[in-house]
Amino acid sequence: MAFIPKDKITDIQSAADIVEIVSESVLLKKAGKDYKGLCPFHTEKTPSFTVSPEKQIFHCFGCGTGGNVFSFLMKQEGVSFPEAAKTLARRYGIEIPTQTMPPEERQRMDERENLFAVNRQAADFFHHSLLNSPAGEKAMTYLKKRGMTKETVDAFHIGYDSGWDNFTNYCLQKEISRELAEKAGLIGSKNGRFYDRFWDRIIFPIFDVGMRVIGFGGRVTDNSNPKRPKYYNSPETPLYNKSRSLYGLHRAKQKCRQSGIAYLTEGYVDVLSLYQHGIENAVATLGTAITPEHVRLLKGYVREVILVYDSDEAGIRAAQRSIGTFRKENMDVRILVLPSGYDPDAYLFEFGPESFTDAAEGALSAMSFLLDAAIKKHGLSVEGKIRILSEMKGSLASVHDSVARSLYIKDFADRIHVDESAVLEQVREVIFENKKKGLSRQHYPPKQLSDGPLSSPALRIEQQITSMMLQFPEILTEIHHRNLIEDFENETLKSVCQTILKHNNGSDGRVSELIGLMDDKKKRDMATSLAMKEDAWTREGCLSLIAQFESIRNRRKTAFLVQKMGAADDHEEMLSIGNEFQREKEIQAGIRQ
Numbered sequence: 088m089a090f091i092p093k094d095k096i097t098d099i100q101s102a103a104d105i106v107e108i109v110s111e112s113v114l115l116k117k118a119g120k121d122y123k124g125l126c127p128f129h130t131e132k133t134p135s136f137t138v139s140p141e142k143q144i145f146h147c148f149g150c151g152t153g154g155n156v157f158s159f160l161m162k163q164e165g166v167s168f169p170e171a172a173k174t175l176a177r178r179y180g181i182e183i184p185t186q187t188m189p190p191e192e193r194q195r196m197d198e199r200e201n202l203f204a205v206n207r208q209a210a211d212f213f214h215h216s217l218l219n220s221p222a223g224e225k226a227m228t229y230l231k232k233r234g235m236t237k238e239t240v241d242a243f244h245i246g247y248d249s250g251w252d253n254f255t256n257y258c259l260q261k262e263i264s265r266e267l268a269e270k271a272g273l274i275g276s277k278n279g280r281f282y283d284r285f286w287d288r289i290i291f292p293i294f295d296v297g298m299r300v301i302g303f304g305g306r307v308t309d310n311s312n313p314k315r316p317k318y319y320n321s322p323e324t325p326l327y328n329k330s331r332s333l334y335g336l337h338r339a340k341q342k343c344r345q346s347g348i349a350y351l352t353e354g355y356v357d358v359l360s361l362y363q364h365g366i367e368n369a370v371a372t373l374g375t376a377i378t379p380e381h382v383r384l385l386k387g388y389v390r391e392v393i394l395v396y397d398s399d400e401a402g403i404r405a406a407q408r409s410i411g412t413f414r415k416e417n418m419d420v421r422i423l424v425l426p427s428g429y430d431p432d433a434y435l436f437e438f439g440p441e442s443f444t445d446a447a448e449g450a451l452s453a454m455s456f457l458l459d460a461a462i463k464k465h466g467l468s469v470e471g472k473i474r475i476l477s478e479m480k481g482s483l484a485s486v487h488d489s490v491a492r493s494l495y496i497k498d499f500a501d502r503i504h505v506d507e508s509a510v511l512e513q514v515r516e517v518i519f520e521n522k523k524k525g526l527s528r529q530h531y532p533p534k535q536l537s538d539g540p541l542s543s544p545a546l547r548i549e550q551q552i553t554s555m556m557l558q559f560p561e562i563l564t565e566i567h568h569r570n571l572i573e574d575f576e577n578e579t580l581k582s583v584c585q586t587i588l589k590h591n592n593g594s595d596g597r598v599s600e601l602i603g604l605m606d607d608k609k610k611r612d613m614a615t616s617l618a619m620k621e622d623a624w625t626r627e628g629c630l631s632l633i634a635q636f637e638s639i640r641n642r643r644k645t646a647f648l649v650q651k652m653g654a655a656d657d658h659e660e661m662l663s664i665g666n667e668f669q670r671e672k673e674i675q676a677g678i679r680q
């Protein structure tokens with residue numbers, strides 16, 4: 088991080104608020120002095136991800152990850168330190184001189200910036216041609232026929248590309264590098280000729296939650312050419328990854344937070360239809376099944392997701408697949424199946440938004456949905472029931488809450504008219520099998536704080552001292568003077584403390600800044616965990632802890648020398664160890680230094 092001036096890092100650090108930054112992607116609730124939420128870095132049901140506004144750090148007591156505002160952004164967005172710093176700097180209006188960066192880092196960052204810029208230019212160009220070109224008029228008529236209003240077209244910055252090389256020529260005109268446009272997935276080449284990848288398509292820009300254009304989705308205006316796929320989305324680029332992006336989240340996020348619920352639909356047109364009817368908390372996946380990354384992204388905004396699917400077989404299958412993913416990520420999901428023959432748009436048009444939200448309120452739980460689908464598929468003959476049970480026992484077994492599970496089992500047995508105990512027996516078998524395979528281990532193993540055994544009193548004291556040094560900087564001179572850290576047994580703690588001591592002078596002792604100086608993840612995670620501890624330190628308490636440590640250390644040293652003496656080979660060696668022992672005793676008694 089040497090290539091961003093230190094004073095700039097300090098400026099950013101003082102301006103940025105970790106609670107504000109984390110809140111953008113994690114739902115946080117106040118808990119005492121701190122905030123808690125579900126960890127975005129591992130799967131959990133009860134929040135152990137803690138953010139301290141006072142210390143400006145975070146730590147997850149589930150998976151052990153911790154850090155400051157920079158480390159959070161780096162991990163959450165998968166970017167480097169300078170990129171994270173730059174994002175924060177931009178946000179808080181701090182200027183960073185980029186020429187101080189090494190060339191390859193600067194190039195990588197410039198490339199991302201340039202890709203964002205070319206995407207933005209393309210989105211504007213397409214939007215402009217939808218509204219202002221003769222061919223665009225045709226596309227606009229098509230959109231209007233499908234019930235789209237100008238307000239929606241503007242709100243989502245929808246566009247149109249009328250010719251096969253319009254954008255290619257625009258790049259030439261505006262001196263936009265063709266290579267860059269190709270990298271952004273906007274231009275392709277064939278037989279040495281460049282062409283627009285989205286030609287003759289209505290274009291839906293895909294935004295990230297920071298309102299930047301990361302990619303595009305395109306839909307043909309007429310389905311008559313069987314060689315042209317109906318939908319075409321941007322390829323994977325350094326900015327766009329379909330398994331991590333949700334269409335419409337940039338507009339939906341506020342309503343999602345307010346209502347705690349998100350509608351997940353099958354495509355962008357559904358999102359727009361819902362939006363037009365005043366239902367703004369809707370998002371869609373982009374040509375892919377829902378992934379764990381999508382679910383984690385949603386967890387930052389809502390507590391429950393309602394899947395909106397067509398009642399055709401493909402829709403039902405898609406819903407079945409999605410349920411598994413939500414389950415694995417421990418997120419509540421219900422399924423709204425629209426009447427046969429209706430997509431959200433047709434439904435809203437005919438019955439209105441109130442009817443839609445009413446239907447959503449009565450949306451089926453995942454379990455009822457799966458059971459309905461199974462009954463529909465197999466029927467309620469004896470064979471049918473056997474098949475239903477064999478299909479459903481896995482889902483029933485995967486419900487971790489035992490009370491909920493027994494209620495589901497009872498409900499299930501009632502609905503297909505079989506004996507509850509028979510269902511219970513089968514489900515238990517699956518649970519047993521899963522346990523054998525180790526599949527039921529849903530909970531992340533809590534990370535050990537140290538490399539050694541946790542119970543050792545020496546280690547516990549070393550942890551306490553580190554915690555004290557992080558939280559009570561007034562004691563640092565004392566620690567330095569007594570040379571305590573040299574005698575630490577745990578190497579990670581020793582290294583954490585050395586960093587603290589080294590940077591004590593000059594720094595105002597802010598924990599988050601110290602943590603920024605620790606490049607090693609193990610050190611950083613340990614430091615945040617110890618800094619989060621709630622201890623009220625007093626100078627007296629600190630001194631007594633130090634004395635305790637010294638006494639343990641002294642005992643250890645003398646015991647070591649006694650042992651060495653016993654193992655000595657000859658008289659001379661014994662004598663030399665004896666002298667050493669004497670010297671040690673004098674040091675401990677304070678006679679010698």
Ligand SMILES: [Zn+2]
Binds near residue numbers: 128136150
């Ligand atoms: Zn975690």
